[in-house]
Amino acid sequence: MKLFENNLDTKIFALGGLGEVGKNMYCIMHGNEIIIIDSGVLFPEDSLLGIDYVIPDYGFLKRNEDKIKGLFITHGHEDHIGSINFLLQSVNIPVIYAPNQAAKLIKKKLIDRNIKYDNIVIFDENTKVKFKNLEVEFISTTHSIPDSFAIVVNTPNGTIVETGDFKFDFTPIGPMADLHKMARIGEKGVTLLMSESTNALNPGMSLSESRVDATLSDLFQRQLGRIIIATFASNVYRLKHIIETCKKNNRKVAIFGRSMETQIEIALEAGYIKDKNIFVTPEEANALKPEEVCLLCTGSQGEPLAALSRIANGTDKKIKLLPSDTVIFSSSPIPGNAQAISVTLNKLALKGVKTYTNTSLNEIHSSGHGNQEELKLMLRLMKPKYLMPIHGEYRMLKAHADLAVSCDIPRENTFIMQNGEVLSMLNGKVRKDRSFPCYDIYVDGNRIGDIGNVVIKDRKIMANDGILVVICNINAQKKLLLGKVNITTRGFVLVNENEELLKEIENKAFEVIVKELKNKKFNYTELKNQIVNEISPFIMDKTGRKPIVLPVIMDIKNSD
Structure with a gap:
């Protein structure tokens, strides 16, 4: 891919997590080295009928798996670790670096899925991981789960900080975020801050x-x-x-x-x-x-x-x-x-x-994500030249970019990105580069990526308008319709209360089949297509609905 041929630039892009709350997966690439941050899952909307999970598109990683140095996990929530089992079945990941709690959850997940993977390395705030071009270190943060971390990636072209999920709670139940380390890294110089945006629309501070x-x-x-x-x-x-x-x-x-x-x-x-x-x-x-x-x-x-x-x-x-x-x-x-x-x-x-329930009178829940003032505090501590808001719907990313401008980051230095769009960083300067295709991948039971938009569309039609099956027996050799046409439905109409309508559909199907059998160039495919093409508008005209029409044609050969 020509987009990644320049070995001098550091490339930053998301395979998930932009324009959505979930499915977090971010990549940093320099030369022949790629590190991945998180591998999350997105739970489907009601409109994705029958879909269990939505996961990132691993196509780019599969094509470049020889460059992958490791997967780094910020914390153990499903939107950050939930697709690891699917990733390991698709792409060779040499090592997973994870904090203690996340590592235990990942191991449990892999055991439940019968996936054998032994190379999980547990890190803490003192760990440093060095590769040829990239160096990774970690900052403790406060979140609703133990062992949450921001990830710092030092590259030849500048320092990148990916915050993970965080809030600033000065009276937490667990440990405090390491504000001093954040400030030290900010003083050294942060080129690009990739900061979560889940609560970017919420003013003030989150509840302690x-x-x-x-x-x-x-x-x-x-x-x-x-x-x-x-x-x-x-x-x-x-x-x-x-x-x-x-x-x-x-x-x-x-x-x-x-x-x-x-x-x-x-x-x-x-x-x-x-x-x-x-x-x-x-x-x-x-x-x-x-x-x-x-x-x-x-x-x-x-x-x-x-x-x-x-x-x-x-x-x-x-x-x-x-x-x-x-x-x-x-x-x-x-x-x-x-x-x-x-x-x-x-x-x-x-x-x-x-x-x-949680109200202003009953404070029985606190978000694990920082509100606007906490996002501003992160910006002030890190002092980044550039901001790439992550982990949020586009309105959240936009609100986060506006907060950055209020914290003295030039508007042109904020990047509201989409999955598959690439930032290039060279000598401390960041610019928007080209993009590559990056799709949602649907998981349905044990099948990964086999369910596309056409199948989802059919499921929606069946859910809304039902299905109508046209069953007939023919003798293809003699071009004869044997017996009458049978109509059966599910989710379309009640059979006992719509006998007249079903009789009309049956007669219409009879006409179509007989006419098509008289065609000199008769074939099964054309007969099925003709049944669908003529029955569907007929039903639409009669009922205002458009069920899936499924022809079932059986060729009965007489013994004589």
């Missing part, structure tokens, strides 16, 4: 986790019945605090939800959570008095299959709601999930359960 700590402690002291808390399983510091609060209030903890169980298991193993004896099984929880137990579960976003949804529906086999229960949503709605959360809240209300 210690404020959430105080609110939850107060709620625990005031509730006499059983407490059920739904929160993000990945928010390890929140889990740590909830468990410590339970211990202070003499409550045992029962875990519901597979992802919650995994995070607790790893947190215990890593020492983030100390007391193993506080945990009980669901059966043991049922035997305790309500005021002696807390249920910690997934489902804070109203996910239909999550633990809290099952409990609210009354379908969980182990736990049944009590009128004296209190349910706490220690989270904020992710955009697009408000309706699902509302459904769960209404079901809980119907059962007479008291609920608490």
